[in-house]
Amino acid sequence: MDIEAAFHVVGEFGPYQKRAVAVLVLAQVYMACQSMLIVLVGSTPEYRIDRQQDGVQFSQHELRQHVTFTEDVDSIVTEWFLIRQQSYKVGLAGSLFFAGLLVGNVVFGPLSDKIGRRPVYLTGLFFEVVFGYVTAFAPSYEVFAASRLLVGLMNGGIGLVCFVLTQEYVGRSYWAMTGTLTSMTFAVGIALFGALGYFIRPWRNLAMVANSSGVLFFLLSVTLPESPRWLYSQGQTERAEEVLCYMAARNGNAANNLTLRRVAKAGDPNHRQTGVLQLLIHPVLRLRTMVLMYVWYACSLVYYGLTLGASEASGSRYLNVAMYGLVELPAYPLCIYFINKHWAGRRKSMASFLCLAGSACLCTMFIPENAGSMLSVTSLALVGKLMVSAAFNIAYVYSSELYPTVIRNAGLGVCSMSCRVGGILAPFVPSMRALHASMPFTVFCVSGLSAGCLGLLLPETLNRPTAETLEELSGPTHGRVLESKPLLYEDEKWKSNHE
Template identity: 60%
Template sequence: MLIVLVGAVPEYHIDQEGIPVNRAELAKRIHFVDNFTSIVTEWYLIEQEAYKVSLASSLFFAGLLIGNVTFGPLSDKLGRKPVYISGLLLDVIFGYVTALAPSYDIFAVSRFFVGIVNGGMALVSFVLTQEYVGKSFWSFTGSLTNLTFAVGIAVYALLGYCVREWRYLALVSNTPGVIFLLLSFMLPESPRWLYSQGKMEEAEDVLQYIALGNGKERLNLKLKPNAGTFRKDVSAPGILNLVKHPVLRWQTVILMYIWYVCSFVYYGLTLNAGELRGNLYLNVALSGLVEVPAFPLCLFFIEKSWSGRRKTMTCFLIFAGFACIFTMFVPTNAGLLFSSTLLALCGKMMVSAAFNILYIYTSELYPTVLRNAGLGICSMSCRFGGILAPFVPSMKSLSHSVPFVVFGITGLSAGFLTLLLPETLNKPIAESIEDLQSPKYQVLKSKKAVLEENT
């Protein structure tokens, strides 16, 4: 979201006495009206140079692609904590480079590297959060983690309103990363990852540490070795296992498409939802706050036995698809209660809810040894959706309704494809590929899974 305010284009006018022939002459003739600065006002990124703002944003998303693919397998091999802390450290460093960049070129390059480490670190931190708690809490911690993203957008808008100098805004926005970096050294390694690697004693120590932190008495804890845990004579599972094993192959293909659609529809609706006018900072805040109601809805439905993860996400995606399609039937002079803006915002809320469930659902579908790799591949396909979404509005030249039909059809298709995936509510978490393939894992009843989780 940094580029939304840091790359904002204020109103301006250029003295019409001749055409500026170079940057120095343009600087003398241009007059910016609004009372904030941005990379546009500092490096005069207007007219023929205006594309550079979007380029910086595209470089960030390109970095996310690389980070999603590389950090996941690294954390599966090296551990969650070291990869997460390394990524957060580099994220903070490149964030300060962004704020202090002496030229646009350095600014753009810094955004690319911020994208790499930010995308990878955020992915690993989500998995680490999930693996600290029992599966019965995954829906809560997953929703809470995603909720902070929506709230963070609103907080960022407030910071932008108070800090109008773009360099100071970038510094202030980046500084909390230093605090969380220092706090992160107190975190233990994921006990699930340690267990999946056969490091029983270390996993037992972490579980004892968590139990003591929860006010429990010290227990005589002894983990049973997992038949599919890591052996030193066998190479660690990698991305190729997502294609190699039939049980994971089609599941991964379907998930990649659903991730792509969620991103595609989400960013598409963000660009097409009525194009809110008025205060820049208020609009940024609303774009985040409109997603907040989606999270309590998720928490309520995904824990019910009659809905679960699969049916709930299917319904949210289908509702988002219909919201897009119905938008094209609303007349332009319709009232507020039934306007295209309201329908588009409802659609965004629904796809946000589906996105939230998708993170939780995907992390439950993959075994521990491949969880980050699976999430990384899915997140990669998600970025393609975000990159393509801005091109859809140009299809309005064919017909005003074409963009909404595209978003609606893709949302509906992803919703129906979700029904092909297995339900994970009250099911055991696979630690290894062998667990996922074993008949015992496939037929294990929900009651027994819940009992083992509580134990």
Template identity: 70%
Template sequence: MDLEEAFQTVGEFGRHQKRMVTVLIFLQVYMAFQSMLIVLVGAVPEYYKQPVTEAGDTTKGVTFTVDVSSIVTEWSLVKEDAYKVSLAGSLFFAGVLIGNVLFGPLSDKIGRKPVFLTGLFFEVLFGYGTALAPSYEIFALSRLLVGLMNGGMALVCFVLTQEYVGKSYWAMTGTLTNMTFAVGICLFAALGYCVRPWRSLATAANCPGLLLFLLCVTLPESPRWLYSQGHTKQAEDILQYFAVRNGKGRIPIKLRRTVSTCTPDGSSPGVFQLVTHPVLRRRTLVLMYVWYVCSLVYYGLTLNASEDEGNRYLSVAMYGLVELPAYPLCMYFINKQWAGRRKSLAVFLAFAGVSCMLTMFVPVSGTVLNATSLALVGKLMVSAAFNIVYVYTSELYPTVIRNAGLGVCSMSCRVGGILAPFVPSMRSLHASLPFMVFCLSGLSASCLGLLLPETLNKPSAETLDELSSPIYQRILEPQVHLLEEKHLSDNNEADSD
């Protein structure tokens, strides 16, 4: 039988799969803690300079006006050392970028589970290194290593939430994963409010990772990855285990043998196939630009929406809360036949771009319709687009190269995040130029996204050979058998006459 038929037999989203996916989804809370850690541990309280006399020399020392525990107050990261706070945050995201590129192809070659567990283990280990860092240099290095593990592990975690269930549930599990990350941002704000010392906060934020690692050790390998690599017997055993744990008994599963997943030169599919394969090359170029624009517009609007000063814990919470309505909104649209993945992605990106454009024509504050409210609406739209592009990308790539494709796309996403803070500097040329950049980027990505094929209610490809026409191979093949049977029955009737 086909792999999707096997999932329908054992249960596309049975109780056992719900338990596994729940553990992976809760892992998003831990990832959010690590991603937002620098926002609170790098808090810069108000300070003033005063003369300090040492050994006959008078210099200006720094005195903080409030008692705040952060890396800034512990290592005096002010004045000429103030850049080190931003540098630590940049090192984390640089590590995420590298992890996206390295872990994706690696998990496609040696398996999801070993790469996932290794990344999670070392992220927890380096996370405790952050809390115990004796100097800024060790702290910065630990953030780079945590980002490296976080980027790769998060990618494989997302793919596992898709590959443990039937394809009809991919949109739901992907949406719940991204929604939980936003909830994690809110929970981190509450944790930071309760735990003020930065070392205690770093330790408390890292503890959920240790618990979740112990729960993840028992997770099985992805049956989709096993099937795509030709390990049909192991995939059948895992699917039978799913059936037993779902309460359906030991159902006999006999999967159709897969064709070879090797390229003509005998090697396994890898990142190079994203360039050489004509279908993959076209999809990858479009997706990389869409991911880049999602990140550029998202962080650009975030910078505009966070200009108001206020309680930093409330600001962090709002950073996550504003994203929550986007996920049920996009889940509704992407599962409708008249909208689907492709049109929904294009519309949300277009609305995000239009929101940026309208921001240039309304007052900054003082009215209900102001720049801040439009920026938040734009962030809502681009958050929905971000969620769709995660689900959409995983459906556009075959199983044998899915993680590699996601890794390359996520890498372009990080490039957009790195460049976003520099766009506001264009105000020196013209006040509206930054928002015009975000507007044109959103609209252009919306148009390019329409070049991608629709994947709603379409079978997913497992190997590169199925990529060219998976629908023809999986849907028309039974029709050929029906035509053959009809032809035989007609011949029998003719002979009897």
């Protein structure tokens, strides 16, 4: 039997898989805290500079003697006086984190396809916790910035592998649900971090408490098995059978006669080589990867651009951070509903949510400054955040279905790489207000609308078999139809080949 048939015997989402997925999903709370850390620990309070003469610029040493912070805030800004000409260092620390995410996606994605999901995930989580404590106890800004780069490096790698594991532990019919739960828990983590920041004001204490949850999730993750789908795709069918039988026993199902169909091992001559290069060489994967890279970039730019701007909005920065996390929650039930409907599916739903996010940002340019609270720039920005969160979640689930198992992490890694480029640029988009007040939202609008239109070039994956190897992707059900024929033709060809 193949791997999907085996999951029907084992249980697609039995009690054991529920516990394993719960550990991976809850780990998103820790990852969200690390992603949003700079929003609160980098807060810039109100301050005044005493006895400064016109045209006279204080040096950094002199500035420390004349500056007075008028707001009771403890952050890296108040500790290292990151104001005036030094204020760029706050944004730099945030961008270094996203730069680390980019490198982590590029390195950890293909690595987990090569040596396995479990060792890469556990190693990355362990070192992220270690570097997280370095952040909390950093003696200088330079050490703090370097630690944020290293935390981002690990966070980017394990976030990707963690998501893939939540998919590969369960039957394919549950992929949309587990993928959605992962994104939903990340949003809850943002809201919890806002609440945590409200009760723990010293930035070092906040960084240490937020990082300590990673220790718990590491201990819980040690017992997780390797992905049976990855083992099967690598030709390690005996080990895959062992993991599946282990899952079946924990689920209370009998799987004594579970035998998987043998496939070529990674070292065999008949086993096609996989790697990032295949994303450029393979005719089907090439177009998919190009489109998905831009979609992920746009999702990240709009998502993080709106989220990181929460601390700049009027009102309590802690409430704003929590609100920008909670506003995502309604998006995920919408995702589950639409992506499983034949008249919507993955492709149309993702494109629609991206266009709605761009439209919401477009509408902010027509709102007067004295508009009421029900119709304001902030409320429309929250609507845009809700829509792009839905699109981002669908992009994760959709992309994992578009790539075969043998190259899934490499494909998602490349997509995440372009996603992190958007994250790196996001903190600097608000500075475009110097050109025009509406420029940031114009960038978000154009990004969302263009990505939504390009997403329509991708094929639908709802109720279709997922390829395990590149040979299956190149088979008669796939071919080069995506690049040479309309999508409707591909749909009819798929139906005729499977009826």
